[in-house]
Amino acid sequence: MNFKFKILDFRWLVLAGMVFVLCGAARKEEVVLIGLVAPLTGDQAYIGTGVLQGAQMAVEDANAKGPLFGDAKVELLGLDDQHNPTQAVLAANKLAANPDVMGVVGHFNSSCTKAASAIYHEGRMTQITPASTNPEISRQGFDTFFRICATDDVQGPAAAEFVWSKLGAKRIAVMDDHTTYGKGLADEFEKKFKALGGTVLRRDAITQGEKDFTPLLTKVKSVNPELIFYGGVYPELALLIKQSRKTGLDAPWMGGDGIFDVTLIKLATPRFSHGTYATMLGVDPHSLPSAKDFVARYEARHGEIGSFSAYAYDAANVLIEAIRRAGAKDRKRVLQEVRKMKDFQGALGVVNFDEKGDAVGRSIGVFKVEEGKFKFIEEIKPA
Amino acid sequence: MSLFIQQLLNGLTIGMVYALIALGYTMVYGVIQLINFAHGDVFMVGAYLALTLIWAFAAVVTGAPFWVVLTALLLFGMAGCAVLGALIERVAYKPLRASPRLAALITSIGVSFFLQNAVMLIYGSKDQSVPEIIPHVRFEFHGVSFSLTQCVIFLTSIALMVFLTWFIQKTKLGKAMRACAENFEAANLMGISADRIIRVTFVMGSALAAVAGGLFGVYYGSINFHDGYLAGLKAFTAAVFGGIGSIPGAMVGGVLLGVLEGLGAAYLSSEWKDVFAFVILIAILLFKPSGILGENLPEKV
Numbered sequence: 001m002n003f004k005f006k007i008l009d010f011r012w013l014v015l016a017g018m019v020f021v022l023c024g025a026a027r028k029e030e031v032v033l034i035g036l037v038a039p040l041t042g043d044q045a046y047i048g049t050g051v052l053q054g055a056q057m058a059v060e061d062a063n064a065k066g067p068l069f070g071d072a073k074v075e076l077l078g079l080d081d082q083h084n085p086t087q088a089v090l091a092a093n094k095l096a097a098n099p100d101v102m103g104v105v106g107h108f109n110s111s112c113t114k115a116a117s118a119i120y121h122e123g124r125m126t127q128i129t130p131a132s133t134n135p136e137i138s139r140q141g142f143d144t145f146f147r148i149c150a151t152d153d154v155q156g157p158a159a160a161e162f163v164w165s166k167l168g169a170k171r172i173a174v175m176d177d178h179t180t181y182g183k184g185l186a187d188e189f190e191k192k193f194k195a196l197g198g199t200v201l202r203r204d205a206i207t208q209g210e211k212d213f214t215p216l217l218t219k220v221k222s223v224n225p226e227l228i229f230y231g232g233v234y235p236e237l238a239l240l241i242k243q244s245r246k247t248g249l250d251a252p253w254m255g256g257d258g259i260f261d262v263t264l265i266k267l268a269t270p271r272f273s274h275g276t277y278a279t280m281l282g283v284d285p286h287s288l289p290s291a292k293d294f295v296a297r298y299e300a301r302h303g304e305i306g307s308f309s310a311y312a313y314d315a316a317n318v319l320i321e322a323i324r325r326a327g328a329k330d331r332k333r334v335l336q337e338v339r340k341m342k343d344f345q346g347a348l349g350v351v352n353f354d355e356k357g358d359a360v361g362r363s364i365g366v367f368k369v370e371e372g373k374f375k376f377i378e379e380i381k382p383a
Numbered sequence: 384m385s386l387f388i389q390q391l392l393n394g395l396t397i398g399m400v401y402a403l404i405a406l407g408y409t410m411v412y413g414v415i416q417l418i419n420f421a422h423g424d425v426f427m428v429g430a431y432l433a434l435t436l437i438w439a440f441a442a443v444v445t446g447a448p449f450w451v452v453l454t455a456l457l458l459f460g461m462a463g464c465a466v467l468g469a470l471i472e473r474v475a476y477k478p479l480r481a482s483p484r485l486a487a488l489i490t491s492i493g494v495s496f497f498l499q500n501a502v503m504l505i506y507g508s509k510d511q512s513v514p515e516i517i518p519h520v521r522f523e524f525h526g527v528s529f530s531l532t533q534c535v536i537f538l539t540s541i542a543l544m545v546f547l548t549w550f551i552q553k554t555k556l557g558k559a560m561r562a563c564a565e566n567f568e569a570a571n572l573m574g575i576s577a578d579r580i581i582r583v584t585f586v587m588g589s590a591l592a593a594v595a596g597g598l599f600g601v602y603y604g605s606i607n608f609h610d611g612y613l614a615g616l617k618a619f620t621a622a623v624f625g626g627i628g629s630i631p632g633a634m635v636g637g638v639l640l641g642v643l644e645g646l647g648a649a650y651l652s653s654e655w656k657d658v659f660a661f662v663i664l665i666a667i668l669l670f671k672p673s674g675i676l677g678e679n680l681p682e683k684v
Contacts, residue, residue: 041500043609045508178654205654209613211603214393215645216653218386235510238605246530267512267605 030072032329034059034319035095036312037088037106037116040080043209044233046263048108050306051130052078055105057298058316062324069327074320077101081112088112089119096123102323102334103127105315108308110134110180120144126335128319130311133257133281134184138356144335146353148315148346149308150281150362152181155256156188156231158364158380159279163227163254164196166366166378167277173202173225173251175240177232185256186231193229201225206236213243221249233258237276238267245272257281260307260367260374270372280365284376285310291347314346385526390649391642396533396602398641399540403595404618405625405633406547407588413564413628414584415480417487421471421494423615424502425464425589429596430606431502432460434513441514452516453535453601460593468589469582477578495611502608510607513600536598543594544634547587551630556583564628613657617644620664626677635676 038048081088103126113132120127121142128146135153176186201223254277285291322337344351366378433456520531551557562570625636647659
């Protein structure tokens with residue numbers, strides 16, 4: 001029930017933001033806009049809302065500190081891409097056409113981020129994705145693209161490394177959900193795991209939104225894997241875990257950041273999800289001293305922190321800081337400032353971008369579900 | 384062999400759920416030739432109503448026997464969805480009865496979006512976990528296992544189908560429904576109130592969908608406001624498969640679709656599981672547009 005009001009809150013916020021913009025124009029007080037695009041409705045609205053709230057807090061923090069330059073205030077303009085690349089492109093065009101928008105935090109899903117990146121590039125607008133981990137996006141060579149999270153080519157191999165050397169599993173199965181994200185992650189995992197000398201007994205794929213995986217799991221059970229790696233998001237994994245236990249397949253499951261959400265445990269029940277591993281880009285925000293303040297404030301206001309809220313917070317802060325340094329409403333100068341940014345102190349640690357725009361030095365955390373919670377067990381430094 | 388039987392049983396279970404939803408499609412189509420695309424979402428609302436009742440039960444009484452909770456949640460879902468179905472018919476379709484059929488079809492898609500987003504706003508966008516109310520009992524037989532939940536789905540579905548067949552064949556209201564399906568205007572001239580029959584059709588279809596929703600939630604243990612989409616599409620396929628407008632056709636179509644899907648996923652590729660359902664739909668439309676048990680030719684949608 002709480003959620004209802006949160007959504008309403010956000011609608012009012014956006015509306016209030018727009019009214020502010022209008023009033024601002026009337027009062028000649030300068031307003032700088034930051035776009036935020038994420039799935040705010042549709043099947044992934046739960047993550048999008050967490051992202052929006054994280055970025056919103058960064059904007060509020062910035063305004064509390066005073067004007068960015070002159071009397072300029074910053075406002076967040078939240079748009080919905082419904083986890084749909086077509087909508088993502090529409091939203092991107094809307095933002096690029098608005099001269100007040102200096103940059104965008106988004107999008108969430110790799111497919112959307114990729115589709116929109118060309119439009120931002122054309123509009124010379126800085127784009128910082130808080131969550132899209134597909135490595136292909138930054139390989140397109142757009143100088144306007146940045147990402148605050150690690151990529152699957154870091155996450156997948158780190159997971160493979162962990163499975164091979166820490167868990168000592170040699171014969172495993174790999175599964176994905178047919179999405180840009182899930183398949184990318186599973187591919188990178190499989191490549192590294194094979195390079196280390198491991199055997200991948202089966203490689204399967206499922207369809208998002210599907211509910212019954214028993215036929216597939218019965219087949220996976222027959223090859224008897226020591227572990228099953230899953231590239232995808234948690235709603236399907238919850239069902240996979242549950243149904244695998246019911247078909248007598250007892251191997252532990254492992255996934256990437258897309259499964260890192262307490263709802264996984266709720267859906268799969270603590271008993272069945274016990275022993276599930278997840279890699280997360282960066283460590284648990286709860287365990288980071290630098291994120292303590294943000295996490296506490298976030299949770300006091302919105303309840304349990306979403307897995308990407310802190311990333312959105314950091315992304316928005318980088319963008320705001322760049323606008324502050326640029327000291328003017330000028331997209332090109334903001335972009336230059338983001339490019340020049342060194343050792344930015346974010347809630348999740350120090351932010352530096354490489355020449356492709358990817359965050360460097362982001363370590364990968366490995367978590368294990370124990371007693372109904374994700375417990376941080378290992379930090380893997382990037383090679 | 385045990386794998387085959389196991390997949391057959393799993394397929395039958397989900398097929399029963401498809402059949403219950405497909406009945407709603409077929410009944411509405413039979414009477415007013417409308418493909419009610421909001422029907423899948425009524426099913427989803429049924430699942431959420433069932434979940435709400437489980438929450439309410441958990442808050443008020445503890446230790447009630449599972450069949451009490453189960454009966455209560457199914458009845459509650461049925462009542463809620465029956466009202467919802469009647470309301471949808473009254474608000475969205477009745478004003479359009481004289482309009483071209485396409486208008487009502489598109490309205491049904493609008494109703495579908497409305498229901499999805501309403502549920503998202505009320506219950507939140509995250510998947511909701513449905514507590515396990517049916518005890519975890521399994522019957523093992525030569526490597527084939529069958530759970531109590533599956534048993535419940537079987538018995539409930541079969542009971543409802545028997546009841547529906549009796550209702551349609553033997554009662555006055557059922558006879559009136561058949562008359563309307565056969566010739567709407569002639570039935571009207573014979574003094575059958577069309578409004579009433581259409582309302583009854585929506586109420587019954589929605590109540591069946593609610594049972595399917597409740598059983599679905601209990602079986603899979605997690606529900607999402609988006610679930611009505613795929614389930615509705617599959618059930619629609621099942622209805623066409625069996626012959627849209629035909630009640631036994633929807634039952635047979637649903638069960639067959641579930642079984643074919645299960646076996647296809649097991650022996651061919653699970654990646655293409657949904658593809659089977661839609662390949663079946665295309666094949667039926669190409670080669671036998673009236674479906675396996677249907678008589679009247681379906682209209683183009």
